[in-house]
Amino acid sequence: MTTHLEFVSVRKSRGDFTLTLPDVSIKQGEILGVIGNNGAGKSTMMQLVLGLITTTEGEIRRYHDGVHIDEVGVWKEEAGFVFDDLLMYDDMKLKRLGKFLNEQYKHWDQQRYLEMLALYNVDPNKKIKKLSRGMKMKAGFAMALAHRPKLILLDEPTAGLDTKSRREMVRLLKEAQSEGTTIIFSSHILSDMEELAETVWLMDEGAVLAHGRVGELKERFSKNANGRIVPKEEGNGEMISLEDLHDYYLGGELD
Known part of the structure; x- marks a missing residue:
């Protein structure tokens, strides 16, 4: 799979808030789910990708079909996005x-x-x-x-939708991915995330606490006799869910 986006030493400062992103690549046709509490930096990351704001440090390298695109305007012609309001x-x-x-x-x-x-x-x-x-x-x-964009960014796209509409949206996103479209989306509805995302970022307070393929992240942990999420070697072998990962990284389990 060819690279679609490449993050290189990216930092963005906005007043007292600073977003720091890991040096990672997003492959063409990948579905990345971004999980985070309010104020984690999810929307800021998507605005950076779209070129609506610029990085304070580092750069985001953008590609289409393996070809590096220097001009954000040209690259955006092949991008679609949905934010939490329709600004038209x-x-x-x-x-x-x-x-x-x-x-x-x-x-x-x-x-x-x-x-x-x-x-x-x-x-x-x-x-x-x-x-x-x-x-x-x-x-x-x-x-x-x-x-028919090559990249779709969605910031809480299923918020406020009924179950039938959410299911239809998930179906259309899967269809788009089957055609080679890269998808980056955030959602608080973890059942949607579990069904769609191949890789995830767990974000909090401007930092990505964990990232990787969903299955590989789950395999790192299990539960102990008290139901607490622990490293796999300390647990009972029970498979954990994406919701468990959320609770571990973002719900205070690390304290």
């Missing part, structure tokens, strides 16, 4: 917004966009300001996938 023109109807985005993305597929809105029962003739938070997330997801 409030008075614009979704159908018109699709036509506007058609002018921004050379691979925009208006039919696919409208089909996904229909799948989620989102009225394309509604103005953005008339949409609920959940409907905005659904519309944002349709926008992110409509131009």
Whole structure:
């Protein structure tokens, strides 16, 4: 697998907060799940990847199909993203917004966009300001996938969605990955993370406390007689879950 993103000595300072990222590569077609408490730095990391903000130190190297892309603007044409709000023109109807985005993305597929809105029962003739938070997330997801991007970044994409909509979103993400799309997403819903993520980052207070393939991280630990998560050699051999990993790194188990 070719490299899609490469983090090299990345630090970002914002006031009293500093985000420090490990020197790692994300492969093309990989699904990376980012887990962290509020304020961990998940959104800041995604903004750095998209080039919305710049690093204080280090660099993020971006590639498409193994080719290094120096210009972030060129690279972003092949990226889709969904943040926790739809930051678009409030008075614009979704159908018109699709036509506007058609002018921004050379691979925009208006039919696919409208089909996904229909799948989620989102009225394309509604103005953005008339949409609920959940409907905005659904519309944002349709926008992110409509131009068949090589990379998708999603910041809490399933927040506020009903179970049926979440299942449909998971299905579409799996479909996108099968076509070679790289996916980076954060979520507090660990069942979604368990189903989708191949690799995970566990983040807290601007640091990545652990990262790697989900199965390999789980194999490092087990539970003792009291149900506490401990190193594998000290446990009873019971397989732990992603939720257990979350509790160990982010829920105070390390104290």
